[in-house]
Amino acid sequence: MNNDGAHPAVLITMPHSHYSEKARWALDRLSLPYQEQPHIPLLHRLATKRNGGSSVPLLVHGRARFIDSTDILMHADRVGGGDLLYPRDTSLRQEVEALETRFDEELGPHARRWVYAQLLAERSLLRQAMSRDVPPLEAALLPVILPTIVRIIRKALRITPESTARSLERVGSLFKEVDDRLEDGRQFLVDGRFTAADLTFAALAAPVLFPTGYRAAYPALDDVPVAMRNEVLRLRDTTAGRFALRLYLQERNRSRS
Ligand SMILES: N[C@@H](CCC(=O)N[C@@H](CS)C(=O)NCC(=O)O)C(=O)O
Structure with missing residues (x-):
């Protein structure tokens, strides 16, 4: 290139x-x-x-x-030279890619729908998160177009009480799949080392876990509605939840160089 x-x-x-x-x-x-x-x-x-x-x-x-x-x-x-986030070994790489795809297609959208359903009414939290470091003109515009943004998100993600409950269940069963995979005591999902599968799981689970070290703009857990906070605490207290929190603590600041 x-x-x-x-x-x-x-x-x-x-x-x-x-x-x-x-x-x-x-x-x-x-x-x-x-x-x-x-x-x-x-x-x-x-x-x-x-x-x-x-x-x-x-x-x-x-x-x-x-x-x-x-x-x-x-x-x-x-x-970066390869073999960093994706193993060079073909079958291990396939395993990493399959998990990444599953988290991308399932965990990401279901976590997002549940989180938006909890936070769309919290306009001041939304404004703070959505405007971090954006160009000043966009930050100034956000309060004006936020009602439109909320309406579009609600419609595009088909947020209803039923779909929100279903999404939380889907997040729970994906966490259970990860729990099962970690049951043998392994420290990472594939190949005994940090790969794109671990990174993707932790980053896309972060909205329901509020990990220390998460670098997306996000409210403090103390500031969100109590029902949301309670679900977050429940998900944190699972093997998969603890795994993602540990990845944030141990791996988020680690870089090659
Ligand atoms: N498959 C995409 C999904 C990305 C995605 O869903 N991005 C959301 C924000 S988290 C987005 O941009 N939504 C607004 C849009 O699609 O215009 C990826 O992995 O990059």
């Missing part, structure tokens, strides 16, 4: 996005220099569309564009 080293990469994000945190963690870990460009919801589309994508995270690196968190992790792994 030409021109990769000429400018730092640009990571387009939303401050509170857990998929953005997944990408940010990978870039931090593999010491790939980047500048983060956070945007408020809706206006993120101006930045992503311009680069051939729609959702965040989106990575611009030299002439290349990576429009999905998994593509960003794989790119960072390649640039």
Whole structure:
């Protein structure tokens, strides 16, 4: 890829996005220099569309564009020389990729729907989280368009009391799958070492665990509604919950270099 080293990469994000945190963690870990460009919801589309994508995270690196968190992790792994987040061994790599896909497609969306259902009415918490480090004009605009953003999120994610309850159950059963995998005492999900599977699980579970070290913009656990806090405490007290909290403590600040 030409021109990769000429400018730092640009990571387009939303401050509170857990998929953005997944990408940010990978870039931090593999010491790939980047500048983060956070945007408020809706206006993120101006930045992503311009680069051939729609959702965040989106990575611009030299002439290349990576429009999905998994593509960003794989790119960072390649640039770093390989065998870092994804094992070189084919069958281990397949195992890592299968888990990553499962967490991307199930855990991420279900955790997000449940969290939004708890927080959409908490306008001041939303405003604080969604405006962290965004351009001043977007921060100024957020209070005006927040009601529209909330309406769009509610509709796009089909948030109803029933779907919210279902999503919490799905998060619980994904946690149970991880509990079962860790039952033999292993420290990481695959290959006895930290891989994209662990990173993805911890980053996408973070919204329901409030881990210390989480770098997405997020309210303090003490400030969220009590019913939400109680569920978070219950999920923290599972093998999978403790695992994700430990990954944040032990691995979030670790980088090669
Ligand atoms: N498969 C995508 C999912 C990313 C995703 O769902 N991003 C959300 C924020 S957490 C988003 O950008 N939603 C608004 C949109 O799609 O425009 C990835 O792994 O990057």
